[in-house]
Amino acid sequence: MLGACIMERPLIAVLNGPNLNMLGLRQPEVYGHATLDDVEQVCVQAAERLDVAIDFRQTNGEGELVSWIQECRGRARGIIINPAAYSHTSVALLDALLAVDLPVIEVHISNIHRREAFRHHSYVSRAAIGVICGLGVRGYALALQAMTDMILDEDDQ
Numbered sequence: 763m764l765g766a767c768i769m770e771r772p773l774i775a776v777l778n779g780p781n782l783n784m785l786g787l788r789q790p791e792v793y794g795h796a797t798l799d800d801v802e803q804v805c806v807q808a809a810e811r812l813d814v815a816i817d818f819r820q821t822n823g824e825g826e827l828v829s830w831i832q833e834c835r836g837r838a839r840g841i842i843i844n845p846a847a848y849s850h851t852s853v854a855l856l857d858a859l860l861a862v863d864l865p866v867i868e869v870h871i872s873n874i875h876r877r878e879a880f881r882h883h884s885y886v887s888r889a890a891i892g893v894i895c896g897l898g899v900r901g902y903a904l905a906l907q908a909m910t911d912m913i914l915d916e917d918d919q
């Protein structure tokens with residue numbers, strides 16, 4: 763077929779850290795009522811609207827998160843990550859994100875700056891182009907929108 767050109771949709775990894783599988787089951791006053799499945803649905807719908815592909819994952823393991831970040835090399839165009847408690851503790855995650863050389867957006871459902879002092883610092887933020895926090899689950903959709911804009915900008919250059 764003359765002129766037919768099927769472009770693959772860019773892949774964005776959406777990675778989630780420890781205890782986020784508990785969303786919606788406990789502490790709704792902090793994290794709301796959405797479950798992790800609901801978060802995935804928000805991301806799937808945003809990705810369809812934006813015409814990008816996503817790889818949505820959650821793990822409780824720091825090492826597994828590091829491995830998933832490394833696997834993004836040459837495969838994904840960007841990483842959206844809610845590192846959960848590892849944000850505040852993990853130099854290993856920071857090193858992995860710096861090494862993978864992809865745009866990173868950090869997302870937190872709650873506003874970590876309105877919470878306990880130990881949540882105010884994130885090691886991961888040093889590797890992130892931007893951080894979205896406190897906007898609930900819609901922060902993931904906003905991150906996907908921003909990441910897609912950046913990928914399109916890069917492809918235009």
Ligand code: CA2
Pocket residue numbers: 780781782784785786787788789793844845846847848849869870871872873874881
């Ligand atoms: O606000 C966020 O998205 C956090 O990344 C969530 C983490 C927390 O350690 C960060 O400081 C901020 C906690 C995720 C665990 O979520 C739970 C949900 C329900 C019940 C228990 C934990």
